Amino acid sequence: MSTSAATLTATADRGLSEEQRAFVEAIRDFAVREKFERPEHDGHSDEVAARMGELGWYGLQIPEEYGGSGGSFLDATLFLEEFTRGQIPVAGYGVTLIVVGALNRFGTEDQKRDLFGRVVKGGTLAIAMSEPDAGSDVAALKTRARLEDGEWVLDGAKTWCSYAHRASHILIVCRTGEGERHEDMSMILVPRDAPGMTITPIETLGGEETNEIHLDGVRVPQDALLGTEGGGWTQLMAGLNYERTILAATSLGLAQRAFDDALAYAKERRQFGRPIGSFQALSHKFAEMATDIAQVRLLVRWVAALTDDDPSRMLPQEASMAKLAATELAKRVALEGVQIMGGYGYAKEYPMERHLRSAVVTTIYGGTSEIQKNIIAKTLGL
Numbered sequence: 001m002s003t004s005a006a007t008l009t010a011t012a013d014r015g016l017s018e019e020q021r022a023f024v025e026a027i028r029d030f031a032v033r034e035k036f037e038r039p040e041h042d043g044h045s046d047e048v049a050a051r052m053g054e055l056g057w058y059g060l061q062i063p064e065e066y067g068g069s070g071g072s073f074l075d076a077t078l079f080l081e082e083f084t085r086g087q088i089p090v091a092g093y094g095v096t097l098i099v100v101g102a103l104n105r106f107g108t109e110d111q112k113r114d115l116f117g118r119v120v121k122g123g124t125l126a127i128a129m130s131e132p133d134a135g136s137d138v139a140a141l142k143t144r145a146r147l148e149d150g151e152w153v154l155d156g157a158k159t160w161c162s163y164a165h166r167a168s169h170i171l172i173v174c175r176t177g178e179g180e181r182h183e184d185m186s187m188i189l190v191p192r193d194a195p196g197m198t199i200t201p202i203e204t205l206g207g208e209e210t211n212e213i214h215l216d217g218v219r220v221p222q223d224a225l226l227g228t229e230g231g232g233w234t235q236l237m238a239g240l241n242y243e244r245t246i247l248a249a250t251s252l253g254l255a256q257r258a259f260d261d262a263l264a265y266a267k268e269r270r271q272f273g274r275p276i277g278s279f280q281a282l283s284h285k286f287a288e289m290a291t292d293i294a295q296v297r298l299l300v301r302w303v304a305a306l307t308d309d310d311p312s313r314m315l316p317q318e319a320s321m322a323k324l325a326a327t328e329l330a331k332r333v334a335l336e337g338v339q340i341m342g343g344y345g346y347a348k349e350y351p352m353e354r355h356l357r358s359a360v361v362t363t364i365y366g367g368t369s370e371i372q373k374n375i376i377a378k379t380l381g382l
Contacts, residue, residue, distance in 0.1 A: 072304075128164065145174045165201060
């Protein structure tokens with residue numbers, strides 16, 4: 001990392017406690033020491049995740065009685081930002097943390113002991129909400145589950161299920177009654193190897209990190225239900241603070257990584273007898289991006305702190321602002337990085353084009369930027 005980037009980071013960390021600064025520094029040291037290179041087709045390594053488990057980092061937000069290390073939601077967002085920035089290949093952790101939040105709020109004792117026990121060792125969990133005809137309009141989902149002889153029987157199709165191929169269990173959002181829209185939605189935990197469930201990778205700009213899922217008479221025990229039958233919509237809404245802030249934190253880490261790489265290049269690359277970063281056209285770009293990153297970092301950490309203050313409080317405006325700002329920032333910084341690096345930014349020899357491909361999807365998944373703007377506008381009475 002360049003001296004300037006390190007100075008910017010040190011300034012950003014001033015609002016953290018001594019323990020949090022030490023935690024962040026440990027993650028950075030680990031990333032620098034290991035020098036990970038992100039795999040082209042899948043940003044998650046089970047082996048590296050297991051090492052994260054051994055270090056106790058996968059135990060964040062999991063109570064100590066289940067083998068976790070506890071910690072605040074702010075602590076978890078620090079981990080998300082730093083492992084993304086350091087290119088540590090545990091990209092499946094974000095969606096895992098979303099499901100961990102749901103288990104904390106609605107899980108039974110048995111569900112927590114089983115699934116938390118897997119996560120703290122580096123295991124992955126996934127959630128399946130979207131369907132071919134239900135994307136931004138999640139309430140239009142058609143996947144159904146019915147009770148039969150003490151088991152849930154699931155039929156339907158899901159799509160855009162991140163890291164389902166790595167997960168031990170997938171949280172399926174489905175309909176368990178005849179209601180429509182927000183009625184009769186439920187959440188059911190399904191093991192990845194359940195008979196009748198087929199997981200097919202989807203090839204994307206970012207690789208093969210997301211999947212289609214087909215459920216054909218999949219049977220799971222009645223106690224696989226998470227929370228209450230028919231309470232799925234309310235349970236989804238209760239987790240939006242977490243989901244959007246998790247996505248914001250990883251996007252912030254991606255923005256910082258793209259910034260660091262572009263800055264290092266601009267200091268080393270010489271044209272017309274001087275480093276290209278010394279030209280005002282580029283130096284002003286870096287000044288603006290550094291300012292934007294600092295602002296978004298404060299926003300993300302503020303929303304995380306608000307969530308820690310009252311985990312049950314809904315923060316539709318604040319969480320949507322964080323998700324909108326961080327994801328649009330990641331896309332903008334990565335695109336500027338490509339422009340600053342010229343042909344080298346476009347070449348696969350350098351990581352910037354990979355950063356851009358990773359950033360593009362952040363403004364789409366977990367609620368598009370347009371949906372976030374709708375939510376924010378609605379909170380303003382519009």
